[in-house]
Amino acid sequence: MNPKDKTARRQNIRFGIRKKISGVAATPRLSVFRSNTEIYAQLIDDVKGETLASASSKDKSIAAQKITKSEKSKLVGTSIANKATELGLKAVVFDRGGYLYHGRVKALAEAAREAGLKF
Numbered sequence: 108m109n110p111k112d113k114t115a116r117r118q119n120i121r122f123g124i125r126k127k128i129s130g131v132a133a134t135p136r137l138s139v140f141r142s143n144t145e146i147y148a149q150l151i152d153d154v155k156g157e158t159l160a161s162a163s164s165k166d167k168s169i170a171a172q173k174i175t176k177s178e179k180s181k182l183v184g185t186s187i188a189n190k191a192t193e194l195g196l197k198a199v200v201f202d203r204g205g206y207l208y209h210g211r212v213k214a215l216a217e218a219a220r221e222a223g224l225k226f
Contacts, residue, residue: 184218
C-alpha cells in the first residue's frame with residue numbers, strides 16, 4: 108500500500124471520528140498521535156480550542172528508560188491520567204486519531220483507565 112494512500116485513509120477516518128466526538132472543559136478530548144518512534148497524548152477543550160495537558164514518550168522521565176514502545180505508551184497513559192486528575196478531571200472522550208484500537212494506542216488507553224480516567 109502506498110504511504111500516501113495510507114495517510115489519506117487515516118485522515119478520512121480521523122475526520123469521521125471528529126465529526127462524532129468533541130471535548131468540552133468538563134470532559135475534554137483525549138487525543139492520541141502515534142509516530143513510528145514516539146506517542147503523544149493531549150487533553151483538548153474543543154470549545155475554547157486549547158490544550159489542557161499533554162504527555163509524550165519524549166518526556167524526560169519516560170525517554171530516559173530503555174523499554175519497548177508499548178511500555179512507553181503505558182507510561183504516557185498513566186502520565187496523562189495523573190495530569191488530568193491534578194486538573195480535577197475524571198472523565199474524558201477518547202480520540203484514537205484514526206489509528207486502530209490495538210497495540211500502543213490500546214496500551215495508552217488501558218493505562219489511562221487504570222490510573223483513574225473514565226471513558
